[in-house]
Amino acid sequence: MRPWIGITMGYDADEQQFRLNSPYQQAVEAAGGLPVLIGVSAELASELLTRLDGILFTGGADLDPALYGLEPAAGLGGVSPKRDAFEIALAREAYKIGLPTLGICRGCQLLAVTGGGTLFQDLPSERPGSIKHFQTAPRSHQSHTASVVAGTQLAELIGHEEIRVNSFHHQAVHDLPEGAILAATAPDGVVEAFEDPRHPYWMAIQWHPEGFWRNDPAALALFRSLVEAAKRKVLSA
Numbered sequence: 001m002r003p004w005i006g007i008t009m010g011y012d013a014d015e016q017q018f019r020l021n022s023p024y025q026q027a028v029e030a031a032g033g034l035p036v037l038i039g040v041s042a043e044l045a046s047e048l049l050t051r052l053d054g055i056l057f058t059g060g061a062d063l064d065p066a067l068y069g070l071e072p073a074a075g076l077g078g079v080s081p082k083r084d085a086f087e088i089a090l091a092r093e094a095y096k097i098g099l100p101t102l103g104i105c106r107g108c109q110l111l112a113v114t115g116g117g118t119l120f121q122d123l124p125s126e127r128p129g130s131i132k133h134f135q136t137a138p139r140s141h142q143s144h145t146a147s148v149v150a151g152t153q154l155a156e157l158i159g160h161e162e163i164r165v166n167s168f169h170h171q172a173v174h175d176l177p178e179g180a181i182l183a184a185t186a187p188d189g190v191v192e193a194f195e196d197p198r199h200p201y202w203m204a205i206q207w208h209p210e211g212f213w214r215n216d217p218a219a220l221a222l223f224r225s226l227v228e229a230a231k232r233k234v235l236s237a
Helices: 022-030 042-049 081-097 106-114 153-158 217-236
Strands: 004-008 010-012 017-019 034-038 054-057 101-104 118-120 144-148 162-165 172-175 181-185 191-195 202-205
Touching: 004 022, 004 081, 004 217, 010 081, 022 034, 022 217, 042 081, 054 081, 054 106, 054 217, 081 101, 081 106, 101 106, 101 217, 106 118, 106 172, 106 191, 106 202, 144 153, 144 191, 153 181, 153 191, 153 202, 153 217, 172 191, 181 202, 202 217
Parallel strands: 004 034, 004 054, 054 101, 101 202
Antiparallel strands: 010 017, 118 172, 144 162, 144 181, 181 191, 191 202
């Protein structure tokens, strides 16, 4: 029986539309999960999570810097306050109840902020000399390397000390949440992944494995790890 994996969606307040790139759903299905697309309703976050076996926080708009105690910098992009409120509520509750959780790109940054971490609002202006983190190549192209930290859950999943990743972000994790551990870095030192060993499964990655899971076993392994953690939750219930 496939575990239910909630997948968050982008929200356009002006158009009142939800949006999701379909590869997220396809990757969860290929990994053995049952994807459940979830909208924006902070009031229902706790109740919603009781119906799920795992959750995937996806990419999208910048996070409001007020969430981590900063004023907006000149390089800040568009924000989605309603989505921020919903996903912060979801992530806090997911951590509290031990729900298997994977954050991708914005989702990685969201998990950092939820735990008390901070972000670079705009890498090009705040971290001069960084490599190009917003590629113009197709999403399936792995544009730069990332070094995986030995001994982490990510290292065990991927099985390599160095991997190639795609990159579509101008924000990044600055300070990790208390208790979290670094799992991967870009060549310029920018955080590419972190995890929390105190939680049954709490993984945050900055790249987009849904963009190349069909051609890279390590990318698919990330989605399988979320689904397997969700299965363990179901069996232990």
